[in-house]
Every structure is written in C-alpha cells, then in structure tokens.
Amino acid sequence: MTRPTLTQSSGPAHTRILGLGGVRGELVVTNDELVGPIDSSDEWIRQRTGIITRRRAGADTDVLDLAEGAARAALDDAGLSGADIDAVILSTVTYFHQTPSGAAILADRIGATPAAAYDISAACAGYCYGIGQADALVRAGAAHNVLVIGAEKMSEFVDPTDRSISFLLGDGAGAVVIGPSDIPGIGPTIWGSDGSQAHSIRQTHSWLDMRDSGAGWPTLRQEGPSVYKWAVWKMAPIAQQAMEAAGVGPDDIDVFIPHQANMRIIDQMIKQLKLPDTVVVARDIADTGNTSAASIPLATERLLREGQVSSGALALQIGFGAGLVYAAQVVVLP
C-alpha cells in the first residue's frame, strides 16, 4: 500500500495593499497638558521629539473600537466587506486580555467570521511584521485577503511622571487589506529581533508582580539615548536592505514612512539612508504622537488623504521598537 502524497497549498505570485484606513484618538493633547509632572516644557518636548500634540482616545473608546474603525475604513477603501477577509492579524501591545485574542473579537465585529484571527506582539514593528506575514500567507495560498491592523491605546500604558517615553505616546489604529495582485506590490520583508536588549524599552513589571507584590499598574519605560542610537544606526541599514531586496534604490523611492518614534530619529535616518530631497517623508508624529503599531499606517493614511503622495507611490516603511524588534519593506501604496 502506498501512502497518498499530500496536497500543499500555493497562492498567487504577487500581492499588494488593496486598501488602507486609519482612526486617531479623538482628543488632541498638547505638550502643556503633560509637562507639569515631568518638570518639562513645550519647547523641550518639541526640540527633543518634534511632537506638538498627540492624539489620545477618551475613556469610552478601547483599543478594539479604534481597530474596528480602522478596519472598516480599510475595507471600504479596498471595496471589500468583512466576508471577503479570511485572515485577521491584529498587532497591539495595549489589548489587556491574555485571551481570547483581540483579533478574533474584531473579526466577528466586522463580519469576517470564520476568518483565521490572531494577535501579534511586535510593538512598534507590529504593522510591518503583519504586512510581512500577510504577504506570505496570501502567496502561500493560506489566505486570499488578509486584514492587518496596528491598533494601540498607549494612553492606558503611561505614567504621567515618567520622563522617558510616556509623553510621546498617542492612541490610534491603522489597517490595510492585503490581497492578490497582477504586479508585485510588496517587497521582501527584512525583519528580526534582539532580545538581549529587551530592557531598552520595557514594561516596568509583570502582571504577576502586580498581583503578588502589590506593585501598581505597569507602565512603559525606555532608555532613550540608547534606543535613539540603535534606531538610527542599526535601523538605517535594515531599511537599506529592504530597498536592495526589492530591487530599488533611494532614487526610486517616492515616500519614506518610518515608525513615528521621534522626529530626531527620522531626520537622522534620512541622512544615513542618503534619501534625496524629492522623497516625501512622513512626519505625522508632530500632531499624532507615537502610536506604536499604528504609527506607520496612520502616517500613510494622512499622506494619501492630504495628497502629499498618490496611489501607486513606492513607499519605504520601517518599524522598530520594544523587543527589540524590527521589520522593513518597500510597498506600493493603494
């Protein structure tokens, strides 16, 4: 008796972003509202970070509400409905349930059941991690249309007295639908991690410490100068590799959309990458703040909405953050 040969799935050769949407927290929070407990000033925050305001969500809005708004907008933009989606990937570090996943609940809310659904924890690199996974799932035949959402309510994770990261953070969600394409629309994802630097951006203590030692609600901290150094000098070569892997150079790129961590990081990355002046640069951080996994799709949404770039533009995007983790790819904008 011979064993049967298994059938393995395969999919289309190419993928692209079919649609994109974003939602920002409804509150506009100025620097002056935050400087008291950290003995700082509007000028200091602007000079160090480029942030003028950050967007935060109100008490009645949770991270899944933000994610749902972005997901619906992305579906509309793609001309699809929830029923067309067969995988939902939610990247977030601010969904405060260990289980079930936010993605499963979100899939149900948008009418995508029984789509495969799962959360990923890749912090500020989460959106680019999600794009890399969605691209691979579609081309492997594991899914036809994948919804990728980066959603964060970072304001739940801040300490008003923390001078390291809390004042940077904002709330929002960005989403894309990834599906088959006649032409290549997503370049290879260059991604990785370095857990030896886990302490660089971290939660102050675990949920178990909160329960067992009476530590309060955990919040975020970062070692700012070290993270700055890593982000600029280690991440620029990753972005360079993403361009090389996609077969393009700095002169071919229309728009650079790095994670919106800090304007100073963005400015230094431009220098390191030797991007020409003609490249449009996402600077959404000035008004929206650092929204972690949502920052790249939100910045993209704004550039498209304001007409700074057009559909079909070639975008270099790179996410990097707590882990440490990073991911970069070149994509064609929807």
Place this chain on the structure above:
Amino acid sequence: MAYTEQEILAGLVEIVSEETGLPADSVLPEKSFTDDLDIDSLSMMTIVTLAEEKFDVRIPDDEVKNLATVGDAVSFIVGAQG
C-alpha cells in the same frame, strides 16, 4: 594604526561642529558638551556613534555620561584604541 591625540581632537571637533553648527574654533578641549556647547543627550549619541565609526573604537552607552568635556572624550578614545 592608532590615531594620535591631535588627530582625534581634530576629528572630534569636526564631528561636533557638523552636529551642532558651531564654528570649529569654538569647540575646544576644555568645553563642556552640555554646559558650553549646549549638546543634548540625543546629539551626544550622534556624536558618540560618529566618533566610534571614525576612530574604530567602542564607547559604551554607560561611559557617555562620564565624558563631560571634549577633552574627556579625546582621552577616552585615545585609551580605547586597540
């Protein structure tokens, strides 16, 4: 081949001047990075990283806070050369 103290000072002055926009002749060994040259922590990390590349040395992040003046940085780099 190791750089001389003079070469390191000249190279560091160039890096600091480029980062801060200050004229090179104002970046003297006795100048404090923070108090005299008004260099913040992020600019300092830029300077440190460029100096590491230029002189092929490693300046640990923990060490940076001990480098108060331009002269301190020059001395550290001289000693850090293999």
